[in-house]
Amino acid sequence: MSAGQGVILPGATLGVLGGGQLGRMFVQEAQAMGYFTAVLDADATSPAGLVSHHHIRTGYEDAQGLAEMARLCAAVTTEFENVPAASLDLLAQTLRVSPAGSAVAIAQDRAAEKAHFVRCGVPVAPHAVIESPEQLAGVSADLLPGILKTARMGYDGKGQVRVATPAELATAWQDLGRVPCVLEKMLPLAHECSVIVARGQDGCIVHLPVQRNLHRGGILAVTEVYDENLPPAQASQALEAAKSVANGLRYVGVLCVEFFVLQDGSLVVNEIAPRPHNSGHYSQDACDVSQFELQLRCMTGLPLVQPRLHSPTIMLNLLGDLWFAHGEQPVVPDWAQVLQLPGCHLRLYGKAQPKRGRKMGHLNITGATPEAVRATALKAAAILGIAPF
Incomplete structure (x- = not known):
């Protein structure tokens, strides 16, 4: 075929x-x-x-x-x-x-990923690739303090070390096994956001709204999506950058592009995920087309239609830590109390054993206004033992 x-x-x-x-x-x-x-x-x-x-x-x-x-x-x-x-x-x-192996290969390697961003003309943090002692010795002091990240196999904060001095950098590279790494300069962050685009075989691109994200311990904790959750110019810049990245890959499928928003309002691309993404789960309950339906439409050649956000929404990530809120023996959270709240949609993943840091499910909260959604989300968080945001 x-x-x-x-x-x-x-x-x-x-x-x-x-x-x-x-x-x-x-x-x-x-x-x-x-x-x-x-x-x-x-x-x-x-x-x-x-x-x-x-x-x-x-x-x-x-x-x-x-x-x-x-x-x-x-x-x-x-x-x-x-x-x-x-x-x-x-x-x-x-x-x-879909996506093609060539696109996935770039997403698997931070050095190749950064080079692709540069080719696409999208802004990235100042960085250096470290694959040898000579490259380590040649790192500019301007990149410190920074974050040393393994080029491959890093996710949810794994394979990352903060370094402030050349000595710390050398020790961190040694501790990571002297594998190929990328050192990124630490920048003054205001917050993080992401964009999910879907690109068809014919090059047609549709997108979900820009998502404002909060991470804790390197793992996504909260996603907020509503009109003007980011300044319109910022959201537009993120969307155009994401489209450029997808077009540059000749991508077919759902692609998430993650950004850092700096304190001066500018954006830099962090990384891509060649698949649906944790920050897009709200689309199951707040959009008329979810990211998973977009994934299906891309791979089958069905028409891509522009998704519509019909409700302001907040997604709370449900980690295994919630099962251990009262001790070392896991206790199922009080879902009934959460589901008494209006607009709460519980999605659990069918994982048999809760573990701290393991993604067990998510809670999508929808409502008529951003203020109402936020009030409900904070109530749900308090019930579950999730820190306020």
């Missing part, structure tokens, strides 16, 4: 590499629209595998598993940026794969 043309209609089987919560929500969206689904993930209890028609229990590079995926599916996507790009390339020889 050509990797290009044609619409894949309901009744076909769609595949996803990765069995986490993003895969689960994609599978549920695909099934609601009449598709069959297949998940490739080695974990027998993976959230997506548990709800899919087919669960291929192999690693991402297993030849037999990939062959079975190719036999079952008309199109395949990914829910995890660290799926080997070579596996996506292999599948693309016989079926439609």
